[in-house]
Amino acid sequence: MSSHDTTQTKILDAAEFLFAERGFAETSLRTITGRAKVNLASVNYHFGSKKSLIQAVFDRFLQDFTQQLSVRLEQLEQEPANELKAETLLAALIDPLLSLNTKRPNAVSIFMRLLGRAYAETQGHLRRYVTERYGHVLVRFTLLFQKGYPELTNDQIFWRLHYMLGSLIFTLAGSDALRQISEADFNRSLEVKDVIEEMVPFLAAGMKA
Amino acid sequence: MSSHDTTQTKILDAAEFLFAERGFAETSLRTITGRAKVNLASVNYHFGSKKSLIQAVFDRFLQDFTQQLSVRLEQLEQEPANELKAETLLAALIDPLLSLNTKRPNAVSIFMRLLGRAYAETQGHLRRYVTERYGHVLVRFTLLFQKGYPELTNDQIFWRLHYMLGSLIFTLAGSDALRQISEADFNRSLEVKDVIEEMVPFLAAGMKA
DNA sequence: CACCAAATAAAACACTTGTTTGAAACATAC
DNA sequence: GTATGTTTCAAACAAGTGTTTTATTTGGTG
Structure with a gap:
């Protein structure tokens, strides 16, 4: 089978x-x-148990995603600081994300909605499980931003990363519904890829503020 | 009593x-x-019923919040377009938000977490209820942004507003936990007000991208 | 004081939940 | 082909859910 x-x-x-x-x-x-x-x-x-099933659902996504992300991070960790601009770093996050959609349709939207729910589970087991198991890639990601933006303090980096994550997760989690509104209002069709590409300049500009 | x-x-x-x-x-x-x-x-x-209780919890927050927001919007609707910059418009959103904390401690964090949960309830009754009942203020808010940023297309405005909402809700909903991390790592104390003020330049810069 | 509607209290209701059980069906190896 | 370990199945279980019902208490009015 x-x-x-x-x-x-x-x-x-x-x-x-x-x-x-x-x-x-x-x-x-x-x-x-x-x-x-x-x-x-x-x-x-x-x-x-049901609890373990929930974790298994996340594992299937996160193993796939973090593995691809890790490869990109290794490449970037050998780049000089002046190459580490927001657009480049975001691409390292977004490309592995988009590749999920090639395996299963709508995977990105599903994954982001799950992340949003895990994040909302402030006191739950899930947030602890995910950060303990996959937190190290987020740390590596943070270090690259610190290297690329030495003029920002460490806690500015910390917070701005969360702003970006917020925009990403929030927008992509609701992107199915929002795309429908947008397509109806403005009469053009949008893919997840388009939504993300539209977002990158916004986030990059914020990072340089 | x-x-x-x-x-x-x-x-x-x-x-x-x-x-x-x-x-x-x-x-x-x-x-x-x-x-x-x-x-x-x-x-x-x-x-x-429990369902009605949930709506009542939202009503108590939203009536208070949207009423204050509405006053600010009326003022802004009489301003010329060149006064409608992102920082000004964001202030009209943030000031009423922060004033919630003066009545009940932690109200902002609680309110944002509730909004995050309501937003996650993609198919639920709650999202429909909130948007039907308080959606018109969001529309007025959108129109002000369109007036202030005529160089952007309407759907650019639409999406960037959602990016900003994402950052706001995501960051503030998790701000309790994040503040603890930040305070431990960087050894300074943060209030919700500080977190938001740190966020405004980031969002405003993105808006001008 | 007596009366009555409003509010509180305790108990029961019907239902759904995650989980466990023990038997049946299946697959694999000898 | 029989024996063994794995997987599927229907049924039952105990616990917890939102809601309703029925008494009891409260607080104001004539």
Whole structure:
């Protein structure tokens, strides 16, 4: 049996869609297994618990994403400081992100909505899990910005990175709905790629303020 | 009995805190009435349902906020276009926001976390309710930006406004946790006001890109 | 004081939730 | 082909949910 249409993959596919659509608490295991067309008990059999299933959904995205991001960061870490401009650094973040869409349709939007929800879970286990497991790439990313913008203090960098993350996650998480509004109002079609490219000059200008 | 410590107010206070802290679905009526020290049935008696309670929590914030914002917008709508710069327009949004903190401590952070959760509820009733009821102020706000930045296309304005909202909500919603990190790393104390003031140049520069 | 509507209280209701159980079906190796 | 370990399935479980019901208490009015 190929790695698609295994029970585990069917569960993950259904779960990530529904979690992004409705949220974690609002999505029951019965809804997930119903959509995945598998037995209810198979979630606990294969993943142990709902909590672990949520983490598994994130792992599948983050392993893929951080691996690609890490390659880009290695290249950039050997560049001189004057090459580390916001546009370049953002590209290192955005390219791996967009490549998710080549494997599964709408993956970027789903991933961003999941991140938004994980971020909202201020006190929950999920935020801790994600930062503990994938926080080191964010640190490397921060260091590159510090190197590229020595005229900014470290906490200016810290905060501006969060401004950028906010714009990215917020916009892309709602991009499906927003794209529909925009397309209706302004009568042109937009892809996720277009939305992001429109955003880069905005963020880069802010970084240079 | 003063308008504080009525049963309704005690419920609203407990609910808004817990909703912001844990989320809507993750907060049970028993937790709310337990914290508020009132009887379980009083929520349904005074508000009708949990759904209506959630809307009431938002109404209390939004009525206060949009009323102050509306006054500022009226003033700005009489200004000439060359006075409508990003810093000015952002101030019209931020001042009413900060004034929430004068009435209840941490109100800004709670309000922003609630907004973040409402925004995440992409398909839910809440987003529809908020936009239908308070969407017109956002429209007025958009029109002012279009007037102040005639060199930008309408959909550039549309998207950049969302970038700004993303930064604002994302940063302020997590500002409690982020402030702690920042204060520990850089050894200086930060107020919500400081976080926002640090943000304005970033956003304004992006607007002029 | 008696009366009545409004508010509070305790208990029960119907329902959904995540998880566990034990048997059946399946696959793999000897 | 039988035995063994893995996976699927239907059913049940205990716990927690929002809501309703039924009494009881409260506070003001005649």
